[in-house]
Structures are given as C-alpha cells and as structure tokens.
Amino acid sequence: MTKADLVDIVYEKAGLSKKEAQEIVEDIFDTLKNTLKAGDKIKISGFGNFVLRDKRPRKGRNPQTGDDIEITARRVLTFRPSQILKAFINEPPQS
Amino acid sequence: MTKSDLVEKLSEKVTTLTKKECEEIVETVFENMKKALHKGEKIEIRGFGSFTVRLRRAKEGRNPKTGDKVAIPEKRIPFFKVGKELRELVNC
Numbered sequence: 001m002t003k004a005d006l007v008d009i010v011y012e013k014a015g016l017s018k019k020e021a022q023e024i025v026e027d028i029f030d031t032l033k034n035t036l037k038a039g040d041k042i043k044i045s046g047f048g049n050f051v052l053r054d055k056r057p058r059k060g061r062n063p064q065t066g067d068d069i070e071i072t073a074r075r076v077l078t079f080r081p082s083q084i085l086k087a088f089i090n091e092p093p094q095s
Numbered sequence: 096m097t098k099s100d101l102v103e104k105l106s107e108k109v110t111t112l113t114k115k116e117c118e119e120i121v122e123t124v125f126e127n128m129k130k131a132l133h134k135g136e137k138i139e140i141r142g143f144g145s146f147t148v149r150l151r152r153a154k155e156g157r158n159p160k161t162g163d164k165v166a167i168p169e170k171r172i173p174f175f176k177v178g179k180e181l182r183e184l185v186n187c
Contacts, residue, residue, distance in 0.1 A: 001131040001138045007161050009127050010120055024109055029143050031104050035096045037184045042096045047125045050172070052185060075186045079096055079146075079175030089132050089148060 003029070036077060048081040098125075132173055144178040 003025060004051070011021035035040055042050040053076050058069040096102075102121050106114040128146065131138050138146040153169040175183075 001128070001136050003140050006124055006127065010123055013123050014116065014120055023181055024105070025124065027105055028101070028121065028124060029109055031101055033143065033181055033184060036181065040096055044098050044125055047129065077177045077181065077185050081173040085129060085173055088129055088160060091133065
C-alpha cells in the first residue's frame, strides 16, 4: 500500500475530487511530520504512538575498518503499536 | 498530538471540509492502514516511513510469579521503519 492507494480509498469514500483527496492525505502526513519535527509525540488511539527519544553520544566502531568512532547524540523516532493493532494483525483473515 | 488534535489541525487547514468530514477521513486512513497490515501488506509512505509485519517465532517463556514454563505462540508484530527524510527532520 502506498500513499496513492490511500488517496484512492479516501476518494471513493468521501465524495471528494481526486485532487482534494490527494491534498488531504498529503496534509495528514505533513501535519504528522511537522508535529514530530517540533519535538512533539503523536498518539493515534487504536493505531499506535510515534515517540521521540533523545539518545546520548556513545562509542561505536566502523565495522569495516575497525576504527573507533563516536556516535553523536541524536533524536530518533520510534513507533509503539497499540494493543489494538497488535491484536488485530494476529486475528485470522476476514474477521 | 492526539488523533483529535490532528483532526482539529486538518479542519483549520482544509476550509472546504467540515470537522466531521475531516474526522471521517482520518479514521478511514488509519483503519485502512490497519487492514493492509492485517493482510500482511507493506505500507510505504514516501517521506514518512514504511510499516511492515514481522514474524516473532514461538518461544518458551516463564510465568515470573510461579516460575512455570509457558509456551508463547508465534505472533505477528507491526514494525515501523522511519523514512530518511523524517529521520533527518526530527534530528535537527
């Protein structure tokens, strides 16, 4: 499934033009991105949470050369699926 | 930001739609993403990331209270891989 498939689904369901459907799907993901960029987490009930975590710098190694390197401090994004989503994907098909 | 905050933001941005319509569209999007994962399908959102289903194989666990062995069956886990664009976006 791609963004284009989501656009088609919204188009068929919501009675919008194709262009409007495309814009709103785009707007949804842009809003999510801008929120995460601002450092705010996202909670979509029934789906999951997008959580930002600040990692401290740590020592690493270049696996190819064996050189010691410093892995810099960084902010990473993780997805924590909701219990509902985890249970749902384990249900038998067509339920 | 919660789902309702997202709906709020969208309805401010898309003035041609009511808040109710925005809510329905947001529901539609996440429900269909769930359905795709249920079918074992991969979801790829350019600039955002991709969702896949990974298989956790069956293993033996223990009841931490009684120490009894328990069989943990194989199960499917949703997995999100952050897209390059978003990964760089949150880290600056």
